[in-house]
Amino acid sequence: MKFRNNILNHAVKLALTTTTAGLFISGTALAADEQAEVTKVNKNVEKIAVVGTRSAPRSIGDSPVPIDIIGGEELGKSGNTDMLELLKGSIPSLNVHSMPISDAASLVRPANLRGLPSDSTLILLNGKRRHRASVIAFLGGGINDGAQGADISVIPSIALKQVEVLRDGAAAQYGSDAIAGVINFVLKDASEGGSFEVRQGQYYEGDGDTTQISGNIGLPFTDNGFANLSFQYKTADATSRSVQRFDAANLIEAGVPDIAPITQIWGAPEVDDDISIFGNVGLELTKNSEFYMFGNYSERDVRGGFYYRNPHTRPGVYSNDGGETLLVGDLTGDMSGNCPTNIMIDDNVLDNPVYINQVANNPDCFAFNEMLPGGFTPNFGGNITDTSLTIGTKGEFTGGMLEGAYYDLSGTVGFNESRYFIYDTINASLGPDSPRDFSPGKYSQLEKNFNFDLSKGFDFDLAYDVNIAGGLEWHEETFTVTSGDVASFTAGPLTDQGFGIGSNGFPGFKPSDAGEYTRRNYAAYLDIEAPFTEEFLMGLALRYEDYDTFGSTVNYKLMAQYHLTDDLNVRGSISSGFRAPTVGQANVSNVQTNLSSGVLVDSALLPPTNPIAVQLGGTELEPEESQSYTFGAVYTIGEVFLTIDYYNIQVDDRISQSDKIELSQADKDTLEAAGVPNVQSLAQVSFFTNDFDTTTQGIDFVANYATDLLGGSSTFSLAYNWNETEVTRSTNITGVFKVSRLENDLPNHRGTLSWSQQWESFSMFTRANYFGEYQGVHVDYDDTAKMADAAITLDAEVTYFLNDSISFSVGAQNLLDQEAEKLDFTVAPNNNWGGKYYETSPYGINGGFYYAKATYTF
Known part of the structure; x- marks a missing residue:
């Protein structure tokens, strides 16, 4: 039967693709007597499942849940070298904000899938859970306040065979963090060949020079295996989209010396010695089993600007009464x-x-006017180290009661460390003896995972075998705080005279702040997929998860797909989910500098169980809980491939950083008695809380068309996302402005239209990116907020193939130099902070970027 064979082929292709990737089906959906069919279609899996811009559709049409497949070739067609920006151009429901002035969020930028925070999307590497970063985004711009997601930027595009994006809740399959979906990065596995690439680029403004050197090589690992190795080395200069601050200009006019022409920089940070090394190894042990190992080592140094310290008004340094009298x-x-x-x-x-x-x-x-008469602007930076290793074996049992079953046994260790630095600042309490540069300490995140998965097809006399899979998982997460150098936190001799303690802008972690916090959990899951007829497939997943801190949770997922015709099928799912609070969110404390109503103040982040936090409404963190459903359709008309899916995600008790709460003098006295440093200069506190509920809904539409055109082959792709978030419950702890940022900062409408053209010696790629209206916000201050206009940007690349091995490309991102929304000085009077654009711009503030690259393929 032709239709049945099509169904079988699609099941094979999906099972093979997703077994390797760990997506949606644990193991294959085939019984032993269908192995001949597996062998026959295996050669075709890649060209069907790996979707670039030149051939097959981007989405897998025969999955009961929406998936995007982005080929490694498509990822290479971008002027940007950051993985987050590459994905943003291919996935309209993914938003990434630049953080021109921030804390650690400028070191590891958060990304938002379907309008949810970065730690609501689970990241996998070759189907295995990826560890999260040690960075917690304390100044995360509303949506990401307090988020602690994985560091995607360490993954080089040259190492990837494809990226698989599940746009559906998947906590029942994978546990915590999969509320918004799953992104799986699949490493190359070739045993021969490779490529070497050099890329150089610059922004139209003449800054942000970026150099990237990358390479990949496939090697045989004995006669029965492969070792595929990749590296990337990158440097990027800082950018500035700034004007002189109004107060600094007045100081210059009054004759105050030593004031920089631009005292506060809004732009991309400087990135030095950004190196990533990835390896992927596979070895056939027997005819029915194989060994695999993959991992990475990555490191980079990042340095960016911070807020200017006015030499007349900065509290704890120059004046403690708002600039009326001098602090001496x-x-x-x-x-x-x-x-x-x-x-x-x-x-x-x-x-x-x-x-x-x-x-x-x-x-x-x-007085510090003697030492720093023009004020000072701290630079915030850090050294980020990321490493991981996964070792496992998988195969098929050939005897006993498990004969015909497939197994996968693996262990993973992941580590991320962020050592912070703050430059060109002072510890005011040390007076003239203060150093200018400090190391305030470091955070580190260590995760260990062990998985055992089984799957087997059973003949229940349905259209084809029912696949039953199950598995066990053990996970340990450790968050460590290491104290900084003594000068960064010590209380110097001028402390009692009103001078601030610790490195200004980021006081160091004291030994009493240091600590190691660990949590363990284990899980068991069951996954069933049943083809009741040749046209109708249903799947059920159940997962039990137990944590040694807050207890256990059970989650489910039910999904189905029905083929109305050979060309049209409908699909849908309903699921529950959860996201556990991270160990860092539950235990971290920090002092940060932020703007409150346009005034620079110090704010303390406290653990939610701190007495002051409890007094202000804090409680011990609990998991977020979610309910989501999606339904859609897949339609093929000749060479045109269409998918449309509606989704609805309700999240209760969302975990986030509270609004900044003003401190009373009684609160300060209590904090001082508890040992919080520099407490009398603190204006506000915040803490992590389960304080609000949201409902996020949207539509994803994908269309692809391939044809012969202009003497070559052409592929057209259209992708559109409508996304809307509503805060359905909130309190004063959340704050009115934060509600507005959650609902309005991201554009409700995003779309991309791309055209890829291939000739014998040339290729061309162009993409139009549409960004709908969004809330423009400057310095996280509600009085600056306004709705910004929609915009369209263009990306383009042209490649000339000198021969089979050498090619040269030139291209541009934001080709027409579309400016971000400029600040409206009727709502941001006098440009008090030196910015030119609203930093919530979904396409950044740096403007057009052009580049050239040379590629050698062997």
Whole structure:
């Protein structure tokens, strides 16, 4: 039967693809007597499942849940070298914000699938759970406040065979973090050949010079295996899309010296020595079993700008009354210097005779205007190290009660460390003896995973075999805080005189802040897929998960697909899900500098069980819980392939950082008694909380068409996403502005239209990107917010093939240099913070980027 064979072939292709990737089906859906059919179609799996821009459709049409397959070739057709930006151009429901001024969120940028935070999307590598980053986005721009997702940017595109994106909840299959979906990165597995690529680019503005050198090689590993190795080395200069701050310009006009032409930089950070090495090894042990191993080592240094410290107003350094009087320290140790405390600050305090005579010319008295008369701008940076290793074996049992069953046994260790640095700042309490550069400490994340999976096809006299899969998983997660250098947290001799403690902008972690926090959990799952007829397939997944902290959870997923005709099928799923709070979110504390109502203040993040947090509404964190459903259709008309899917995701008790809550003096006294540093200069506190519920709904539409055109072969792809999030429950802890950011910061409408053209010696790729209206926000301040206009950007690349081995490409991202929405100074008066654009722009603020690359393939 032709239709039955088509169904079987599609099942084989999907099973083979997703077994290797770990997506949706654990093991194959085939019985032993169908192995001949597997062998026959195996050669065709790649060209059907791996979808680039030049051939087959991007989505797998015979899956009961929506999947995007993005080939490694398509990922290479972009001027951007960051994996997050590459994926954003291919997946309209994925949004990535640049973080021009932030804390650690500028070191590991968060990404949002279907409008949910970065840690609501599970990341897999070759089908195995990827560890999360050690970075927690304390200043994450609303949606990502407090998110702790995986660091995707370490994965080089040259190492990838394809990327598989499941746009559906999958907690029943994989556990925590799969509320929004799953992204699986599949490494290349060739045993021969390879490529070497050099790429150089620059923004139209003449900055942000980026150099990337990457390579991949496939080697035989004995006669029965492969070793595929990849590397990428990258450097990127910083960018600036800034103007001089209004207050700094006034200081220059008043004659204050040593003020930089641009005191506060809004732009991309500098990235140095960004190196990633990935390896993927496979070896056939017997005719029915194989060994596999893959992993990576990655490291980079990142350095970016921070907020300018005004030499007249910065609390704890220059003035403690908003810039009315100068903060002066007595260096005698016994307050015998008779230092003035009432020097009025006018346009230029350096001209004040009292300052000149009693401070500048008095060795017993000190003000930071002597050391840093023009103020200062700290630079925030870090060294990010990421490494992982997975070892396993898989195959088929050939005897006993499990004969014909497929198994997969593996162990994974992943580690991510972020060592922070802050430059060009001071520990004010140390007075003139303060160093300028500090290492405030580091965070590290260690995860261990062990998995055992089984699957077998059973003949229940249905259209074909019922696949039953099950497995066990054990997971351990450890978050470690390491204290910083002494100068970064010590309370110096001027502490009692009102000078701030610790490295200004990011006080170091004290030894009492340091600690190691561990949580373990185990899980068991069952997955059944039953073809009741040749046209109707149903699947059920159940998962039990038990944590040693907050207890257990059970989740399910029910999915179905029905072929109405050979060319049209409908599909849908309903599932429950959860996301466990990370160990870091439950235990971390930190002091950060942020803007509150346009004023630079210090804010403490406290554990949710801290007495002050409890007093303000904090409680021990619990898992988020979700209910989601999706339904859609797949239609093929000749060479046109269409999918459309509606989704609805309800998340209760979402975990996020609370709104910044103003501290009373009584609160400060309690915090000081608890040992929180620099407490009298703190203005606000926040903590992690399960404080609000959301409903996210949307539509994904994908269309592909391949034809012969203009003397060559052409592929057209259209992808569109409508996404809308509504906060259905919130409290004052969440805050009104945060609700607005959750609902409005991301565009409700995103779309891409691409055309790929191939001739004998040339190829061409162009893509139009549509971004709908979004909420423009500057410096995380509600008074600056406004709805920004929709925009279209264009990407293009042309490649010339000199011969079979050498090719040259030129291209541009944002070809027409579409500007981000400019700040509206009717809502951001006087440009107090030096920005030019709303930093929530979904296509960034840096403008057009052009590049050239040379590729050698062997």
